[in-house]
Every structure is written in structure tokens, then in C-alpha cells.
Amino acid sequence: MTETPLRTTISAGQLPPxxxxxxxxxxxxxxxxIQNNITIATREYLGAHGFMELTPPLIGPVTDPGCRxxxxxxxxxxGHKYKLMTSxxxxxxxxxxxxxxxxxxxxxxxxxxxETATTGRHLxxxxxxxxxxxxxxxEEILDLLQALLRHIVGHxxxxxxxxxxxxGRDPEAFEPLLRKEFGRMTHTEAVAxxxxxxxEQSTDAExxxxxxxxxxxxxxxxxxxxxxxxxxxxxxxxxxxxxxxVLRNFDLIAxxxxxxxxxxxxxxxxxxxxxxxxxxxxxxxxxxxxxxxIARKGLPSSxxxxxxxxxxxxxxxGLDAVWQASxxxxxxxxxxx
Amino acid sequence: MTGIRAPHLPEAAIRARARDGTAAIFPxxxxxxxxxxxxxxxxxxAGDELDLARIVPPVFVPRRLEKLFDLGREPLYGDVDLxxxxxxxxxxxxxxLCAFGSTQVAxxxxxxxxxGQAGRxxxxxxxxxxxxxxxxxxxxGDGPAHGxxxxxRAYADAAPDGLGGVVVQQSTEDAxxxxxxxxxxxxxxxxxxxxxxxxxxLKVGQGAKxxxxxxxxxxxxxxxxxxxxxxxxxxxxxxxxxxxRSSSPGTFTGEILRQQIHLMRNNYPRARTWVKLHPGRDVxxxxxxxxxxxxxxxxxxxxxxxxxxxxxxxxxxxGLPLAECLRRIGKHDATLLVSGRIWEGSRALKxxxxxASAIGLGRAALLAASEDAADGLVxxxxxxxxxxxxxxxxxxxxxxxxxxxxxxxxPDHTAHEERGK
Numbered sequence: 001m002t003e004t005p006l007r008t009t010i011s012a013g014q015l016p017p018x019x020x021x022x023x024x025x026x027x028x029x030x031x032x033x034i035q036n037n038i039t040i041a042t043r044e045y046l047g048a049h050g051f052m053e054l055t056p057p058l059i060g061p062v063t064d065p066g067c068r069x070x071x072x073x074x075x076x077x078x079g080h081k082y083k084l085m086t087s088x089x090x091x092x093x094x095x096x097x098x099x100x101x102x103x104x105x106x107x108x109x110x111x112x113x114x115e116t117a118t119t120g121r122h123l124x125x126x127x128x129x130x131x132x133x134x135x136x137x138x139e140e141i142l143d144l145l146q147a148l149l150r151h152i153v154g155h156x157x158x159x160x161x162x163x164x165x166x167x168g169r170d171p172e173a174f175e176p177l178l179r180k181e182f183g184r185m186t187h188t189e190a191v192a193x194x195x196x197x198x199x200e201q202s203t204d205a206e207x208x209x210x211x212x213x214x215x216x217x218x219x220x221x222x223x224x225x226x227x228x229x230x231x232x233x234x235x236x237x238x239x240x241x242x243x244x245x246v247l248r249n250f251d252l253i254a255x256x257x258x259x260x261x262x263x264x265x266x267x268x269x270x271x272x273x274x275x276x277x278x279x280x281x282x283x284x285x286x287x288x289x290x291x292x293x294i295a296r297k298g299l300p301s302s303x304x305x306x307x308x309x310x311x312x313x314x315x316x317x318g319l320d321a322v323w324q325a326s327x328x329x330x331x332x333x334x335x336x337x
Numbered sequence: 338m339t340g341i342r343a344p345h346l347p348e349a350a351i352r353a354r355a356r357d358g359t360a361a362i363f364p365x366x367x368x369x370x371x372x373x374x375x376x377x378x379x380x381x382x383a384g385d386e387l388d389l390a391r392i393v394p395p396v397f398v399p400r401r402l403e404k405l406f407d408l409g410r411e412p413l414y415g416d417v418d419l420x421x422x423x424x425x426x427x428x429x430x431x432x433x434l435c436a437f438g439s440t441q442v443a444x445x446x447x448x449x450x451x452x453g454q455a456g457r458x459x460x461x462x463x464x465x466x467x468x469x470x471x472x473x474x475x476x477x478g479d480g481p482a483h484g485x486x487x488x489x490r491a492y493a494d495a496a497p498d499g500l501g502g503v504v505v506q507q508s509t510e511d512a513x514x515x516x517x518x519x520x521x522x523x524x525x526x527x528x529x530x531x532x533x534x535x536x537x538x539l540k541v542g543q544g545a546k547x548x549x550x551x552x553x554x555x556x557x558x559x560x561x562x563x564x565x566x567x568x569x570x571x572x573x574x575x576x577x578x579x580x581x582r583s584s585s586p587g588t589f590t591g592e593i594l595r596q597q598i599h600l601m602r603n604n605y606p607r608a609r610t611w612v613k614l615h616p617g618r619d620v621x622x623x624x625x626x627x628x629x630x631x632x633x634x635x636x637x638x639x640x641x642x643x644x645x646x647x648x649x650x651x652x653x654x655x656g657l658p659l660a661e662c663l664r665r666i667g668k669h670d671a672t673l674l675v676s677g678r679i680w681e682g683s684r685a686l687k688x689x690x691x692x693a694s695a696i697g698l699g700r701a702a703l704l705a706a707s708e709d710a711a712d713g714l715v716x717x718x719x720x721x722x723x724x725x726x727x728x729x730x731x732x733x734x735x736x737x738x739x740x741x742x743x744x745x746x747x748p749d750h751t752a753h754e755e756r757g758k
Contacts (some may be wrong), residue, residue: 069604071518080565081513113522115530115607204631205603231599279588280596282539284509333524 005168006030010320013118016329019337023327030163031325034156035313039105041155042129045148051131052099056088056106062287064089066234068206071111084109087306089236090291092132093267096300100134105309112332119209120321121259123310124330131264132304138248138266141303142224145252145262146182148307149222153177156316169318173256176221182252183223187232190215190225206232207251209259217257226250235277238266238303252307258315264305271295345641346700351680354720355705355713362681362720385641385678386660386749387687393746398733414730419722419737423695424634424672425609426461426502426534430722431689431737434714435676435699436465436506436538449491450710451702456492458718459500463611463636463697464488466506466540467551469516485516486525493529502534504611508551509587510566511540521605535608536633539597541589541623542615544638544677546647547656550584554646591626598630609633611674616640616657621665628671636697637662639677663691668741680717682724690740 008027016022023029043053059075064087073084088106095102109125116122131148133141153174157164164171185193187207194201194211201211207225228247230239237249249265268274274295278285285292313325323329330336354361364372404412421431434455437448448468455462468485489503503526507516517537520526529535546552560569560580572581594612601610612627613636614620624635639659657665659677666673675688676697685696698717705713729737732744 069518069521071515071522111518111522114524114527202602202606204599205606208606229599231596232603276593279593281600282507282509282597284513284585286510287513332522 006166008167008317008319008324010324014321015331015334016323016336019328022329026166027319027324028327030166031313031317031319032327033163034160034317035309035325037156037159038152038309038312038316039129040159041152042103042105042148044155045151046101046103046131049101049144051101051103054095054099054102054104056104056130057085057091058107059084060091061290062090063087064234064236065281065283066236067110069113073109073111086110087128088130089267089306090288092130092304093236093269093299093302094291094294096132096134096302097294100300102132104128104130106130106306114333116209117332117334121209121311122332123322123326124332125328126311126322126326127309128306129309130304130306132302134300134302136266136303138226138250138303141264141266141305142182142184142250145264145305145307149252149312150178152312153316163317167317167319169316173318174316176255180221182221183219185223185225186227187225187229188227204229204231212253212259213257216253216255216259219253219255222252222254222261224250224252230280235274235281235283236267238268239273239277248303250305252305254311254315256315256318258311260308261311261315262305262307264303266303267301269295269299269301346678346680346704348704351701351704351717352708354681354717355708356716358716359720359723362724385658386747387658387684389748390660390687391746391748392683392686392690392728392732392744394731394744395733400735400739401733404735412730412735414723414726417726417729417735417737419725419729421695421737422672423461423502424504424536424611424674426536427500428460428695429458429500430460430718430725431693431695432458432685432718432721433461433504433674433695433697434463434702435697436463436467437699437703446710447703447706448488451706451714452488452491453495454706454712454714455702456495456501457497458715459497460718461502461504461536462488462492463504463506463538466508466511466516467553469511469519485520486523489520489529490525493525496534499532502536502609503529504536504538504609506538506540506613508540508584510550510584513566517601517605517608521608530607533607533609536611537601537605537608538611538613538636539594539601540613541594542586542617542638543613544616544640544656546651547615547617547640548586549647549651550586552584552646552648553582554579555582556580589623591622594623594626595630598627598632602631611636613638616659616662618657620657620662621667624666624669624671624673628669632671634672634674634694636674636676637666639675641677659688660691663688663693666692668692680721682721682728685721686725686728686740687745689737690742690744 006027059082061082063072063083063085067086072086075082085108087108088104106128108128111124112122157171190207191201191203193215197214199211199214228249230245230247233247237247240246240248251260252262254261268277275285310322310325314322401412419430421428423433492503505520526535556579568583570581573579610632611634612632614623616639627635639662640656672694673692674695675693676699679685679696680701688696702714705717
């Protein structure tokens with residue numbers, strides 16, 4: 001029996017309906033079923049490859065400061081100012097003292113600038129698949145991420161056939177992802193490409209959202225942007241030893257205009273370099289006492305990534321906005337349960 | 338009005354301007370037609386190098402001839418164009434409102450009164466890094482109306498379309514309070530962001546205490562609340578009711594400054610980027626790093642500047658005077674903003690002639706706002722504006738950007754040069 005696919009398209013800037021209506025929507029339900037299979041496949045793959053899953057910390061005296069313009073949420077912890085996690089990066093690095101390969105399925109809260117409410121890509125509350133590997137370099141991590149994503153796609157296409165059909169998402173769209181190597185370009189090349197599309201882009205900043213969408217529309221499979229300039233990311237992104245000013249990091253961009261799915265790279269881990277990078281990113285090292293204390297005694301070198309669960313779901317499900325892939329979407333500045 | 342004092346400024350003259358407006362830039366008109374006026378004989382000019390410099394109009398004025406061609410009539414002082422670009426903002430006069438020191442900010446109403454008046458004038462306003470730690474954001478009822486957001490609202494409500502802008506400072510410890518992230522994502526600032534009238538200023542240092550961070554005197558109870566964030570020192574004795582709260586000056590190298598600016602531009606692409614430097618001996622080098630990293634403005638506080646409270650040894654002995662800062666930096670195409678004991682037209686003009694793009698009012702603005710909370714600052718700026726028009730036109734020029742050091746005469750320098758012959 002062939003059914004007519006559900007209507008998934010929304011208008012630009014459209015906000016989620018009220019919670020009850022959103023949860024009853026077959027689109028939401030199909031997206032969440034796909035999401036469920038993504039986490040099952042992730043655990044399956046990483047578990048089979050020797051990774052320990054840890055439960056993520058939710059609050060701490062500090063959190064990831066490297067989130068473009070986003071405000072952190074303060075928590076009163078018995079009279080001390082704590083933060084909700086914007087990402088667990090500092091804990092990921094520290095956890096490598098105990099285990100060499102770890103991952104979290106971690107919730108994050110970032111009070112993003114109001115202008116991001118209508119990008120279709122930002123949620124103030126979202127989940128990341130956070131992976132970190134001691135002693136790894138960027139190349140190893142890129143290979144891991146490609147293999148993981150292929151495994152997830154294979155699993156989801158198998159287990160969520162009905163949901164793909166209901167959403168009218170053609171499984172053929174993922175053939176290039178499964179068959180061809182993910183593309184790769186440097187930040188400098190990405191800037192040139194965005195400018196080639198007559199869109200403004202600074203050479204020493206992150207690729208802006210619109211620019212990312214434009215180059216994302218031009219490919220048939222995910223690709224990596226590597227080598228972001230220092231000054232575009234937080235202090236944990238490792239700086240090249242041979243090319244000062246260039247970061248050993250990457251973003252994974254989905255095809256079809258879905259944009260960034262994942263950020264990662266090699267990390268800074270040496271005490272003196274961490275202090276310098278903290279200052280270069282305007283941070284006060286005193287805030288990071290617990291982390292620097294570990295670093296002074298020896299933090300393992302590592303690389304890893306954080307893969308946005310709702311963004312991957314949106315890409316797989318072919319949805320217009322990332323909020324369609326969240327049961328309780330919280331858009332920047334929009335009051336919602 | 339309120340009892341703030343500024344012992345190193347001519348307080349009575351400033352208050353008179355805040356009260357009486359442009360009438361106060363002339364000798365008393367009661368004596369007009371009866372008294373003879375002139376420079377007071379036998380009184381040696383006093384003050385710093387800028388005070389001692391004289392503004393020297395030429396006899397021959399080719400630019401006035403150009404203006405005469407433009408206008409088809411003899412130009413007058415009213416024809417002087419004072420509109421200025423100030424760090425990415427447009428202003429009707431080359432003037433901005435400096436951040437206030439914590440001691441004055443403690444007088445809660447003043448910041449708010451000055452904000453509304455600066456808004457009306459359409460001049461950029463800098464909000465100090467100390468406002469959030471001292472008064473809170475003012476969001477969701479967590480702080481009084483004179484908190485950061487209260488001041489932003491007071492300014493934005495009064496500002497004419499397209500003029501001025503709000504500049505929010507942050508220094509090393511204040512990064513903990515995420516002042517910039519808060520403002521950038523707050524609905525109160527949306528209108529300013531959308532109209533390109535929000536800037537963030539990285540505070541590298543200040544004039545009153547070059548090389549030191551911010552200092553505030555706190556009650557012991559208040560000090561407990563901030564002791565996790567700041568160093569608290571029993572400098573006033575173990576039995577004193579108050580303690581000294583110190584911020585760190587923050588560690589900067591060329592690379593640290595460059596990257597901090599890059600990150601600001603990356604994280605806040607819709608805000609302008611300003612950098613405030615103390616009058617360090619490498620001020621030119623630091624300013625050039627900031628500009629080349631993309632800063633829209635560099636602000637330099639002369640060692641005589643700052644409303645901040647500082648140890649006496651710093652007030653009297655530390656940092657380059659403003660004139661020397663200006664001389665070291667020289668004329669640049671980029672925006673250079675200066676402050677330091679400026680309250681009237683002559684010192685303002687001397688700074689502009691030495692390369693500043695605009696001048697900041699600090700203590701003088703506070704005095705004016707304390708004299709008249711509704712109009713004092715507006716009147717003080719109107720006085721400065723009229724004096725600038727008179728002075729610039731006397732120099733045979735009709736835009737402030739045309740001023741050069743040829744318009745000034747430094748008695749000391751002449752003496753040096755003559756001794757060297």
C-alpha cells in the first residue's frame with residue numbers, strides 16, 4: 001500500500017505549534033522515531049568499537065565558552081554561581097584520565113542570539129552525541145565520524161523505512177553518503193566558495209549561517225570544513241604546531257542546505273598553551289581552576305566531536321526546521337515549555 | 338544637587354554651563370558695555386601640555402575661500418560641520434560619553450540621567466564594565482532600573498534615528514558575568530543591534546591607573562558576595578568597615594589582543610568592536626594591533642583621565658599624559674577616541690587637531706548631570722559644540738577633520754627647539 005506522504009513543509013520563520021498539537025503531529029512522531037534509531041545505532045557502533053558511555057554532567061562552575069555569542073545559564077549552586085552545560089567539552093577531556101574512548105549523549109543549553117530563532121538550525125536546548133578519543137589526531141576522528149554516520153544511516157534506513165516513507169524522504173538521497181568519501185575543504189577554500197556565490201564572508205571568522213547553507217546546497221554528501229582560523233573558536237580547539245593561527249578542527253556540513261551537523265577537532269591540552277588560548281579568547285583563567293589543575297598535572301592529548309542529534313534527525317528526515325525534530329523545542333527567545 | 342566632587346576640574350564653571358547653557362561660555366553679559374575684558378595680566382597659564390598649548394588661527398585662510406565658493410557668501414561659525422563618524426556610529430558632534438568609575442556609578446540616578454541625555458544628543462555612550470557587577474543586569478527584576486539594561490533602555494528611548502550608539506565594556510573578570518553575551522541576546526538591545534548602534538568595548542586598561550585593574554571600595558558584607566570573583570584586600574586596616582576590591586589588569590600580548598578582537602568580531606558580527614587602552618608607553622603599537630585586527634575604534638584615556646578611584650601614587654606618577662599619547666599615536670585614518678579632563682572646546686579642539694576623531698566626556702558629564710538631571714549634560718555639550726564651531730571657523734576651517742597640529746602652538750616645544758639650536 002502506498003500512502004501519500006505527510007505535509008512536512010513549514011513557512012520561513014514558522015514557530016512550533018502548542019505542545020499538545022506538536023506531540024500529536026505524525027511529522028513529530030516520525031521524526032522522533034528516526035531520532036530514536038539514531039541513538040540506538042550510535043550506541044551500537046561506539047559500543048562495538050570500545051567506547052565507554054558516561055552520563056553527562058549537567059552543571060558545573062564553568063562550561064564551554066566557545067559558543068558564538070550565546071549566553072550561558074547561571075545556576076545558584078548553594079550560593080556559588082554554576083552554569084548549565086553549553087557543551088561537556090571540559091568534562092570530555094577530563095574523563096580521558098579514566099578511559100581512552102568515551103561518549104555522552106548530552107543535553108546542552110545555550111541562550112543563542114535572538115536572530116538565530118529563524119535560521120531553522122538553532123535550538124536553545126538540544127542534545128549532542130559527544131565523542132572523545134585520547135591520543136587521537138584529527139584524521140582518525142574524521143574517519144571515525146564518517147564511519148559512524150554511515151553506520152547510523154544504514155541502521156536508520158533499515159529500521160525507519162516506514163517513517164522515511166511517511167515523511168516523503170527518498171532513501172536514495174543517502175546513496176552518495178554511503179558510497180563516496182566525504183568531501184573536505186579548508187576554511188580558506190570555504191570562504192572563497194561562499195564569496196564566489198556573491199555572499200559576504202570574513203576571512204577570519206566562522207562561516208556565517210547563510211554562507212554555510214549556500215555551500216551545503218551544492219553537494220550530494222556531507223563534507224568537512226577544516227582549519228578554522230584562531231579567533232573564530234574557543235580555547236579548547238587545538239592550534240596547529242606547524243601553522244600558527246590555524247586550528248586543527250573541523251565542522252561537518254550536511255548536503256542539501258541542511259548545514260552544520262557537527263564540530264570537533266584536536267584539543268589544546270598543555271597547561272601553558274591552555275592559559276595563552278584562554279587569554280586570547282578573553283577568558284579569565286581563574287574561572288577554570290579545576291580544569292587547569294588537571295591540565296597542570298597532565299591532561300591527555302585528544303580529539304573528538306559533538307554531533308547535534310536534532311540536526312542529524314532533521315537532515316535524515318528532510319525537515320525544514322530543527323524544531324520539528326524535538327519533542328519540546330525551545331527556540332531562542334521564544335517562551336515555551 | 339548631589340554632592341559629587343571633581344577636585345581636578347573647574348567644577349564651578351562646569352556646573353554653570355550645565356545650568357545656564359551657552360550663555361556660560363561668555364563673560365557675564367551684565368558687564369557688557371561697561372567692563373573691559375582681556376586676558377588676565379600677570380597670571381601664568383597653568384596645567385598640562387594640552388592646557389598650555391594655544392590655538393593659533395592664521396591670517397590667510399584658503400579653506401575659507403573654498404567654503405565661500407560653496408556657499409556664495411562669507412562663511413560663519415554656524416557653517417562648521419561637526420558631524421562625525423565615531424567607531425562605526427554617526428554623531429552630530431565629535432563627542433561621546435565615557436564610562437563612569439564605580440565610585441560615581443554608586444550614585445545610582447546619575448548614570449540613568451546621563452544615559453537619557455546622551456541619547457537625546459545622539460552621541461555614543463559607553464557603559465562601564467563595573468555596572469553589571471555593581472548594579473546587575475536589570476533583567477527580570479534582578480536589579481534596579483539603573484542596571485545595565487535600564488541604562489540601555491533610557492538611551493535607546495531618547496536617541497534620534499540613525500544617531501549615536503551604545504558601547505558596552507567588558508574586562509577580564511567581567512567576562513565571567515558574560516556581559517556581552519547577555520546584551521547581544523537581550524530583547525532590550527534588539528533595536529540597537531538592528532540599527533547598527535551597538536558596540537562592545539574590550540577594556541584593556543584605563544587612564545587613572547595604568548597597569549592596574551579596576552578597584553572599588555566595598556563594605557565587608559558586599560565584599561563577601563564578590564570574593565569568589567575578585568581579590569579582596571584589607572588595605573584600610575583590619576578594623577575598617579570597608580575593604581578594597583581589585584580586578585586583575587588582565588594579561589595582554591600582541592597576539593592575545595589580536596585574537597580577542599577576532600573572537601569579538603566572530604561572536605558578535607552585528608556589533609561594532611571598540612578597544613580601550615591605558616596610556617602605556619607602547620600605546621601606538623597596541624592601537625595599531627587593535628585597528629589591524631578590525632577594531633572600529635580605539636579609545637585612549639590620558640593619565641589625567643578617568644573617573645576611577647586609584648591609589649594616589651598612580652594618580653600622580655603613572656602613565657603618559659594625553660598630549661604625549663596623541664603625539665606617539667599620530668594621525669591615523671582609523672577612529673581614535675580620547676578622554677582626560679575634557680569639558681570645554683579648547684582642550685577638545687587640541688585633541689582633535691592632534692589626531693583624535695572624537696573626545697569623551699567623563700567626570701564633566703557626571704557633574705553636569707548632577708547639576709541638572711534633565712538637561713545638564715545637554716547644555717554642557719551645547720556649550721562645547723558652540724566653542725568648537727567658533728574655534729574651527731576661526732582657524733579658517735569648516736570641518737573638524739581638517740584640523741592639524743599646525744593649528745596649535747606648544748610653548749614648551751618651541752623652547753626645547755630653541756635650546757637645541
